[in-house]
Amino acid sequence: MIWLNNAATSFPKPQAVRDCVNACIDHLPCSDGRSSLLARDALEDARCIAASFFGVRKAERIHFLSGATEAANLIISGLGxxxxxxxxxxLEHNCILRPLFSRLERSQIGIVHPDESGRIPSSAIPSFAGAKFFFLNHSSNVTGAVQDAKGLFAEAHRLGMACILDFSQTAGTFPVDLDDIEADVAFCACHKGLLGxxxxxxxxxxxxxxVKPSFFGGTGEHGDVLDMRNSGVFEVGTMNQAAVSALxxxxxxxxxxxxxxxxxxxxxKxxxxxxxxxxxxxxxxxxPLEGPCTNAVSFVIDxxxxxxxxxxxxxxxxxIVRSGLMCAPLAMxxxxxxxxxxxxxxxxxxxxxxIQSFIDAMKDISRSISRSIE
Amino acid sequence: MKVVSVSPSPDLCSEAGWYGFDVCISEPMTESAVLALKSLGHLVYLASLKKPFFVLKSESLFIKGSVGSLSFRIGLPYNDSAQASSYARIAAGDCRTLLS
Known part of the structure; x- marks a missing residue:
């Protein structure tokens, strides 16, 4: 099978990632505070690596969660x-749209649409000046068009909005500098372009x-503190060490x-x-054929x-490709x-x-439709 | 050609709006069985593909698959496995009298 659905999840993974996951399973488990086995904390190493990769000067700004959908939900519920x-x-994915539409009144939600190039013009933002939060998909999982996040966030900040970036499609396939973009909050999945x-x-x-935490549990320290609402701690419970190490x-x-x-x-490609x-x-x-894009190429066949x-x-x-609405109903x-x-x-x-096999298959399909029996 | 099994399709997202059922058959799908489906709706048959593909569509049904395959897919606008089984038998020629 040829896997051409990497915008959903990447395959194959590099050998180093496969070896890393196996090593996590084969070695004695260790995590700070939960065992007498002391070892270098893979979590802190990953935090520094991710911070450096995404242009984040302070590694403590990086938190690990169990998935982008969890992150989106936690952010939306914790923003107040x-x-x-x-x-x-x-262009938002359902991981943003569904929590918004499920938690808020429809009248609270303004939707801004892209222009013909698939990009959101910053001139469209002032029409929504009353909004306090701006959710931006850095790159649509349908069109692949990359947004000018820095420019859009500058405009949104000027109007008093806090800015939230979903960079699940750009992470690992396009340069991302979170401090430079001046996102207030951002999240990405680790199993797509990051090859985790x-x-x-x-x-x-x-x-x-x-963002206020909405998941509470064991943290491996200060176990006598029960009220964690203002703790700023988001990594609770046993972390998925294999997935963090794979990242x-x-x-x-x-x-x-x-x-x-x-x-x-x-x-x-x-x-x-x-x-x-x-x-x-x-x-x-x-x-779009022009402008910065990630790896998603969508099309229809007449x-x-x-x-x-x-x-x-x-x-x-x-x-293997993806078809249907791709969890992006408004984009469609x-x-x-x-x-x-x-x-x-x-x-x-x-x-x-x-890639050539895919192109040859598409040529076959295009020719066949012209000769189809109906 | 007999129907071996009819089971809900795991390919949920792709067939958005439809309930898909995957049908396994005892012999490979033939071109004559495909062309016989015309009476059920609008048939598109891409005969010149590496594995010729067919899709039969009406307001309340789709049947799609490839010639030479031991399975095809049925879609219904409602979750009715009994109805899916009936259509499966028609498509496989299991009870061809229903067509005449």
Missing amino acids: IGKQAVLATS VPGCAVMYLRDSSL SCGISFIQELGTEKVFGSVSS VMHIKMELSCLSRIRLAS GISPSDAAFILRDSYQI KDLGLVEGAVRVSPSYLTSDSE
């Missing part, structure tokens, strides 16, 4: 939104008082190769796919539904895609021959 207005983009495994997310808090290994893998090389390689697809009849790209296309690719060509609505789209997303570890 109450009855205040919030602004989100139509599911079970870990990075949450960044410029100021730990911005460290994934980032180290990227850094040893060089971010320019890794990001450039992904970008070049994406561009190649886009150029080939744009030449095929009956294929309409939903991802004549068959996205789910049919994905079925053909898997059944006839052993190629903006694009006029009621049935959603097909998304192909390579990673640094996707080979050129695998």
Whole structure:
């Protein structure tokens, strides 16, 4: 099988990541405060590695959670939104949209839409001047278009909004400098571009008082303190050490190769796919050809539904892609895609021959539709 | 061709809006069985693909698969495995009298 669904989760993982996860399972467990076995704390190492990778000067701004969805929910429930207005983009993933729409009144939620290039214009932000919080998806998991987060947050801050960044799609595939972007809060999954495994997310808090914790439990210290509401502690319970260590290994893998090389390689594969697809009849790209993009390339095929296309690719060509609404219903609505789209997303570890197999399959499909029997 | 099993499809997100059922059959799907589905709705048949693909769609049903496969998928707008089994038998030619 050829895995071209790396925007969902990356596969394969680098050997170093696989070795790291196995080592965690094979070695004696150790975590600060919970055992008499003392050892270098992998958690603090990972914190420093992640901080350095994401341009964060103070490593204590980095917290680890069990997943991006948990992070999104914790952030939204811990911001103290109450009855205040919030602004989100139509490009947000359901991990942001669903908690917002489930917790707040519809009238509290303003939605800003992208322009034809798939990017949110900063000129659109002042129309939502009453909002106190701005949720921005750094890159849509549908179109792959990367937003000008720094520019948008500057405008939002000028209007008094706290800014929350979902960088799950850009982490590991595009340069991210959280201090420079001036996000107040940010989070990302670790199992996509960062080449880690599911079970870990990075949450960044410029100021730990911005978000109140909503999960409480053992922390390995000060066990006599019971009321932790204002503790600023988010890492509770037994951490997923294997996933955190895998994150460290994934980032180290990227850094040893060089971010320019890794990001450039992904970008070049994406561009190649886009150029080939744009030449095929009956294929309409939903991802922009210009401007900064991550590895998500979405398209539709005139004549068959996205789910049919994905079925053909898997059944006839052993190629795995994503199809449907991709947990981004508002983005699909903006694009006029009621049935959603097909998304192909390579990673640094996707080979050129695998990409060529996909392109050849798409050529077959395009030709076949022209000759279809109806 | 006989229906061996009908089970809920794990591919939930892809068939958004439909309840999918995966049907296993005793022999590979044939082109004649595909073309016989025309009476149930609108059939699209991509005969020149590496594995020819078909999809039959109506307002209340889809059936999709590939010629040569030992399985195909049925979609219904409601979760009714008994109805899915009936359509599966029709598609497999298990009870062809229902078509005439």
